[in-house]
Amino acid sequence: TQLLEQSPQFLSIQEGENLTVYCNSSSVFSSLQWYRQEPGEGPVLLVTVVTGGEVKKLKRLTFQFGDARKDSSLHITAAQPGDTGLYLCAGVAGGGNKLTFGTGTQLKVEL
Amino acid sequence: NAGVTQTPKFRVLKTGQSMTLLCAQDMNHEYMYWYRQDPGMGLRLIHYSVGEGTTAKGEVPDGYNVSRLKKQNFLLGLESAAPSQTSVYFCASSYGGGYQPQHFGDGTRLSIL
Numbered sequence: 001t002q003l004l005e006q007s008p009q010f011l012s013i014q015e016g017e018n019l020t021v022y023c024n025s026s027s028v029f030s031s032l033q034w035y036r037q038e039p040g041e042g043p044v045l046l047v048t049v050v051t052g053g054e055v056k057k058l059k060r061l062t063f064q065f066g067d068a069r070k071d072s073s074l075h076i077t078a079a080q081p082g083d084t085g086l087y088l089c090a091g092v093a094g095g096g097n098k099l100t101f102g103t104g105t106q107l108k109v110e111l
Numbered sequence: 112n113a114g115v116t117q118t119p120k121f122r123v124l125k126t127g128q129s130m131t132l133l134c135a136q137d138m139n140h141e142y143m144y145w146y147r148q149d150p151g152m153g154l155r156l157i158h159y160s161v162g163e164g165t166t167a168k169g170e171v172p173d174g175y176n177v178s179r180l181k182k183q184n185f186l187l188g189l190e191s192a193a194p195s196q197t198s199v200y201f202c203a204s205s206y207g208g209g210y211q212p213q214h215f216g217d218g219t220r221l222s223i224l
Contacts, residue, residue: 009151031210042115042201042215043154050210088153097161097208098169101146101153 003027004089004102012108016078021105023072023089030092032065032072033099037086079109113137117202117216124192124223132187132219134202142205143185144169144213145177147198154201160185161208192223 007022023032031050035043047056049065049072056063060083062075072089089102115136124130134143141162146154156169160179174196176188185204189196199220203213 004153006153033210033212041217042203043213044215045212048210048212090154092209097142098156098159099213100170101155103151103153 004091004100006087006089006102006105008105009103010106010108012110013079015080015109015111017109019076019079019107021074021076021087021107023074023091023102025070025091027091027093028069030069030096032069032089032091034063034072034074035088035090037088038084043086043088076107079107081109081111083107084109115202115204115214115216117200117219119219120217121220122222124189124221126192126194126223128192129188129190130192130221131189132200132202132221134185134187134204134216135183136185136202136204136214137183138204138206138214139182140204140206140214141182142208142211143179144203144205145175145185145187146201146203147171147196148201148218149198157187157200194223197221197223 033048034046037043047063052069053067054065060077087105090099118133144159145157158177163182178186199218203215205211205213
């Protein structure tokens, strides 16, 4: 089983602050996704990265896939209360067709 | 747009009871999945299906069975519920495997007493 560890597990910040969430593994992944989950709902896909070193931006969110395809990061600029939620990374091992989910980062952004 | 619909949303069972969770998708997706979500452990794959009439084991299949008799439906069964199966269960579907986006239902919160 390929393990994806996320850090930090919990993060509570004030509106306007910047933050970075990390997703690390000892395994190589052919692609990596980030999902956000709000209370009482299922996860919703934010982005998919497939190339080592790839950087994608989604408004205030910046996603990076590590050069070695073993890690990824999510950076949020000027966090807002609407960013509150559980952030999950998920990777596909080379040649596989199943996602392995990370342990999750619970983010709370307060006014 | 219904997407992925799970029923029921909540259920409380006694140890040893059986039940079936239903997942329905209206996106004509080939792949369907059942996950369980426990605190600090993310989502773990129980079983999945790559098409009508097919099923396969995921990471934590013990104690669960599944069936995919129709393309739009994926059923998860607990034959003899145990307290360790207390969890939130999510169904998802996708057009294909790999990095194809998975679309999730809103979950079923199951408590086993």
